[in-house]
Amino acid sequence: MKGFRLPRVSVLVPLLHEEEIAQALIARLSWLTYPKSLLEVVLVLEASDSLTRKTIARTPLPPWISVIEVPDAGALKTKPRALNYALDFCRGSIIGVWDAEDAPEPDQIEQIVTRFQNAPENVACLQGILDFYNSRSNWMARCFAIEYATWWRVILPGVARLGLVVPLGGTTLFFRRDILERLGAWDAHNVTEDADLGLRLARRGYVTELIPTTTFEEANCRPWPWVRQRSRWLKGYLITWAVHMQRPRALLQDLGLRRFIGVQAIFLATVSQFALAPLLWSLWLSVFGLYHPVTDWLAPPLMTAIFALFILSELLNLCASVIAVSNRGQRHLLPWVITFPLYFALGAVAAAKALYELYRSPHFWDKTAHGHTLPHYVRPQKKTPKNLPRAGPLPASIGS
Incomplete structure (x- = not known):
């Protein structure tokens, strides 16, 4: 950290109806090793959220943590x-x-500051990697951890290396x-808002x-809360x-043809694959000799090709998941990869709910409840996990 003047860093932590998580959050943030005189953590509360305000009031706050209502x-x-x-109150x-519910690695701010110092001026955003600290809680938590590992350690770096627009995660940004501020x-x-901001950054050439650097979160490990979040x-x-x-x-002019197609694949196809899943599953009726209307329109060789594509796609997904959890810290998840397709069946329910809300209440924020597995959490080590590179950023430049 020598050779340049350390900047002041402000981190926003939005809270809403958090009774179980607030005190644990403050304890975790106290483990950060960045100089506290240059660190400003802002807990952001809604004025009507008396529950969180009362919880925070019972916890002594260090001078580098403030509250904005x-x-x-x-x-x-x-x-x-x-x-x-x-944002207007940050310095x-x-x-x-x-x-x-986040638990960032203690030296995360140092890594951020160092990379921004050495990065070109058009590097506008640094995105850390997300992981779960309760991946052993139950089957859903294990599958959620497999999904996150696959996304953050296999899919997302691959998409970025292809030069496509990568939607940001909602935390460790x-x-x-x-x-x-220039982007509004x-x-x-x-x-x-994270995915939208990532796309706007790319359109402006950033x-x-x-x-x-990894931030540990709490996996949503109950069916209905999972559906609401998804x-x-x-x-x-x-x-x-x-x-x-x-x-x-x-949009095509801003991004170019390849990234324009990538936006369709990432944003539209992500939703459509869940929304259309029941229709695709119904095609298996024909395999068991039952009638399906689609067989009146598609010849048997084409149906065979469709089923082969289904199977190949699922095998590729499973292989990516196996690769993602093969490191030492996540090998306990390997036996559960085979159950991954059952986990994603809930995605069809989530897609139906999303389409309904898009029509009835597009701006409704379905709050995710936290704090159900806090007793299982242990303090992270300062070292970067072994399955991540130790020097320099991942080759995941977006928007150039």
Whole structure:
């Protein structure tokens, strides 16, 4: 950390109806090793959220942690709106975001500051890697951990190496403040404000990099809360796609053909694969000799090719998951990879809920409950996990 003047870093932590998580969050943030005189953690509360406010009031806060209350503004109570309001009160030149249940590695801020210092000026955002600290809680937690490992350690780096636009995660994001403000910060009406901001960064020619620092989260390991969380993500993807596709020619000019197609594959196809899953599953009726209307239109060789494509796609997904959890810290998840298709069956329910809400209440923020597995959490080590690179950023430049 020698050779340049350390900047002030402000990290926003939005909280809403958090009774179980607040005290644990403050304890975890105290493990950060960045100089506290240059660190500003802002807990962002809704003015009407008396539950979280009372919880925070019972916990002594160090001087580098402050609380900002976001005034009520009608029915719109979204995370991006709260972030936009709190941004004006931050003093840092680097702005970060963590979620309520996060446990960042103690030296995470040092890694962020060092990379921003050495990166080109057009590197606007650094995205850390997400993992779960409760992956042994139950079957859903194990499958969620497999999904995250596959996304963050296999799929996302691969997509980035192809030069496609990568949607940001909702946490462990760090921005150059001047660029963030130049883009107008977050879209207050989008329930996946992170994905939208990542796409806007790419359209303006800025670069996002993945860096090898991990933040541990709590896996959503109960069926209905999982569906609620996933439906919000899918709805947000649809909103993001629809907003940016209002002028498809402009989007094509900003991104180029390859990344334009990538946006369709990432945002639209992610939703459609879940929404159309029941229809695709029904095709298996014909395999067992039952009638399906599609057989009146498709010849037997074409049906055989479709089933072969289904099987091959599923095998590729399973292979990617096996690779993702083959490191020493996640090998306990290997036996559960074979059950992964059953886990994703819930995605069809989430997609139906997302489509319904897109019509009835597109800006409704379905809150994810936290704090159900706190007793199982252990303090992370300062070292970067062995399955991540130890030097330099991952080759995940986006937007260049």
